Amino acid sequence: MNLYKRVLGAVAVSLLAVAWVPQAVAQDNLVDTIKKRGKMQVGFGSFVPWAMRDKQGQWVGFEIDVSTKLAKDMGVAVEFAPTAWDGIIPSLIASKFDVIIGSLSITPVRQEQIDFTTPYSNSGQGIAASKQLASKLKWPEGYNSADVTFTCRRGAAPCKIIEEKWPKASIRQFDDDAIAFQEVINGNAHAVISSEPKPTFFTLKNPDRLFKPSTENVTNSVEGFGLRKGNPAALAYFNEWITKNKDWLKERHTYWFKSQDWASMVP
């Protein structure tokens, strides 16, 4: 047999071998799989104050507290899988991690793709607007005009809200929130919608450039853990954990969202 046949034969055999190896069956029960493995992989995107880096480069934030406690109660280690927000649901479906605990609002569109637990946190979307461009606009109907430009983080809930509430306005979407805010600060867009307390913090930081047309939330949303479909046992397990830790979750939520006690931890 010559070299050509040998090499191609080896390639063909190894390809078949890879296809033949039985896949670890993930469908049986996610909680068992996690316990057997001894670690829970959690997907999330970085987002202040849900999950962010402290001065040591370690993860801190509301989600980090929740994931850490959940893993501890399950008796397993936690492994953080920071994920680009655009790809967070595809990554879950592709089994890159077990669960999304990452400020994922429960929406009907997302529910078609993945399962959500009962809400473990609630949040609201707030607005910050450019003083230079929007100070004369009437809240909220004045913003529904073709001359008004909103910014938001791509793939996040606010973009949808803007489309529904101000259908005439145009939207510019950015990969992360910081740039979406920067555009409004620079006077290139009229307003930005993002999850509170970010709009409030940014307005306090840039009082000469930004203002809040309304201190009330534009909409309110609730967040749940995201799971691949077809895991009823795991869903029930997480739901029970959330119900049992209701007070603890509330206390943590107040700490991260209502207080600024953690401000010295991050740069």
Add this chain to the structure above:
Amino acid sequence: MAQAPKLTSDVTRARPGPRRRPWGWFDFVLLAAVACFCVYLAWRTNVVFKYNWEWSTLWPFVFRFDTEAGKWVPNLIIEGLLTTLRLAIWGILLAGIIGTLMGLARNSQRLLLRLISGLYVMLIRNIPPVVFVFVFVFFIASQIMPKLALGDVVAGMSSTGQWWVHVFFGSPKLIDNFLLGLLCLSIFSGAYVTEIVRAGLESVPRSQIEAGDSLGFSRLDVMRFVVLPQALRNVLPPMAGQFIQLIKDSSLVSLVSIQELTFMAQDVQVTTQRVFEVFVFVGVIYFVICFALSRLFASLEQRYAQANR
């Protein structure tokens, strides 16, 4: 008929030779105009662009002082940089290997090999890199990587073994993540290397191969001693370009959460809210790496040119 050669030689002589021209007054005018334009741009940016530059928040993410250990340790940006460097080095090696094999296959006498390599190049060169990255990671690699279970393999290794893995591939915990990015980048870049290799092989005149044949060289020896040395010299400049491109393309895999320099930079951006400082700093880092590589290739070219004089 007698005039024709004379004319050609005149034309040849009239062409500007390698004579170097010193600075003239026109060059200074041009330079001044460019400088004025730059100053104007900087001034406009300052007026339009409201941004308080604040570099001090960035540095702790490059190096931080570990109070427990009492020394400076690398932080996120440097960790990301190391991953990018590992991606670059292994990526160049792997893309080089894939490209050489596929390039040889492109020139093969076997129809099947030509078809396989042709299909590979056609598929990858004609879809945008971002689409390839997503398709590859979510549809192809997610079928293969879990079966390999490399994370478990590494976890089962001795501590010295793990140390070596760490040096070569980065943190064992992220080994799957890293290899995924590496594979994606190499397969993508390999297609371009394939075409460069093919062009290099075709640049060697057929007569050279025939000469080798007539001297009684085997086909492998013709490749090794006649074709490849000449082809290699010819492909060095485009190859340098492709490898530099590979390093810049490595930032694309941040889209699928491979934790390299760009991904880490985005993390730092979100946390510190210092968007432009991070952008600029990371841009400088990429420039330094790519510039160093282009200097390396330039010196390689020079050595080859001298050796083959």
